[in-house]
Amino acid sequence: MASQTWCLLALLVTLVGTDGSHAARHLLDTAAPETTAPATPSLPSIPALPKPVIPSMPTLPKPSLPPMPTMPLPKLAIPPIPAGPMPSVPKPAIPTVPVIPTMPTATLPPMPAIPLPTIPSIPKSIPPLPSIPITMPSIPGVQLPPIPFLSPPPSP
Numbered sequence: 276m277a278s279q280t281w282c283l284l285a286l287l288v289t290l291v292g293t294d295g296s297h298a299a300r301h302l303l304d305t306a307a308p309e310t311t312a313p314a315t316p317s318l319p320s321i322p323a324l325p326k327p328v329i330p331s332m333p334t335l336p337k338p339s340l341p342p343m344p345t346m347p348l349p350k351l352a353i354p355p356i357p358a359g360p361m362p363s364v365p366k367p368a369i370p371t372v373p374v375i376p377t378m379p380t381a382t383l384p385p386m387p388a389i390p391l392p393t394i395p396s397i398p399k400s401i402p403p404l405p406s407i408p409i410t411m412p413s414i415p416g417v418q419l420p421p422i423p424f425l426s427p428p429p430s431p
Contacts, residue, residue, distance in 0.1 A: 287299050287302060
């Protein structure tokens with residue numbers, strides 16, 4: 276709703292500014308009607324319900340546990356290792372590897388010689404840049420004003 280009011284006001288200001296219509300000027304001179312916000316209905320209150328009475332929990336005595344019976348653990352003994360020579364472990368036989376025949380070496384003809392290209396050398400000094408002429412060439416019969424960026428700066 277507010278955006279429509281602003282659009283209408285902008286349209287009225289535009290019409291009055293350009294002196295386009297007497298009706299728009301008349302509307303601008305009259306006071307705008309006051310708009311009030313509609314009353315919001317009040318919400319009905321919800322009645323509070325009484326809280327129910329909850330009976331307390333009865334406390335029971337904690338049962339005690341009987342003591343844990345103790346039982347002696349038997350001592351384990353490891354039998355002694357017999358003294359004497361250790362038995363030998365047989366070693367597996369390694370199979371023989373077959374002989375691989377050798378190939379004759381290939382001989383290649385020599386590579387042809389390729390001449391290397393010559394690279395031009397880079398000059399060590401850079402030639403100076405051409406200077407910009409300070410004076411303009413004169414054309415007979417034409418008078419040109421001096422160009423300020425080509426003239427030296429004024430002395431203080």
